[in-house]
Amino acid sequence: MFYQAPGLIRVSHLAYADDLMIFTTTCHQNMELLRDFLRAYERVSGQLINGSKSSFIVGHQASSLQTQAVQDVLGYQLKHLPVTYLGVPLYKRNRKACLFDPIIFRLRDLLQGWAMTNLSHGGRLALIRSVLQATPLHLLQVIHPPKSVLITIERIFNGFFWGSYNGRKHIHWSSWAKACFPVVEGGLGVHSLADYVRAFSMKL
Known part of the structure; x- marks a missing residue:
């Protein structure tokens, strides 16, 4: 089976560095061919596939018998969407806010690590510009x-x-929308995430 988005070419596999994603059917013959291919790759290259980090996903129409057959032949664990690939969640149907939970948790973890530091407003602004704002950009x-x-x-x-x-609770003397104004207009000169998203959309 190939993956095909509307109006685009069919995709049989995706590869980046040492990450590989293969699209196929669940028939027993295809699973055996795939297993034999991966074993041949290991013999020729000398590189071993990490089975503990490998997994497979089946479509919603796959039966429990088909799923079990794939697991028996390949020996990989079954996973369900959404899963993370190259730092980005893979999902089906409409995007959901929960897909962005990991990046929000990551931002809060960063703040937790800075809890004991005595930062001025200038220091916090520098961290927002250099670290916090850069953290979600890959996903956005x-x-x-x-x-x-x-x-x-x-x-x-x-x-x-x-x-x-x-x-900690402190008064917010200004909204973030006003903070995103240019410095000459009384803002902090930072960019809003909505501006980043619009810029990325225009490039696509």
Whole structure:
């Protein structure tokens, strides 16, 4: 089986560095051919496939017998969508806010690591520009996020700038929207994530 998006070419496999994704059917013969191919690759290249990190996904129409047959032949674990590939969640149907939970958890983990530091507003602004804003950009280039996700992330930025993080509560003297104004207009000169998303969409 090939993957084919509407109006695009058929795809039999995707490869990047040492990550490989193969599209095929679940018939027993194809599974045996795939297994033999992977074993031949190991013999010729001397590189071993990490079975503990390998997995397979079946379509919703696959029966339990077909799923078990794939697992018996290949020996890989079954996974369900969404899964992460090259740092990006693979999913089916409409995008959901929960796909962005890992990046939100990552941002909060960063703030947790900075909890004991005594940062000035200038230091917090520098960290927002150099670290926090850069962290979600890879994902935002690939998946257009729901508006609620952008609001959540920018609330994290704004809270951190005004000192409201890790259980601390401080007054927010300005909204993040105003912080994204140019410095000459009274803002902090940072870019809103919505601007990044629009820029990425124009390039596609």
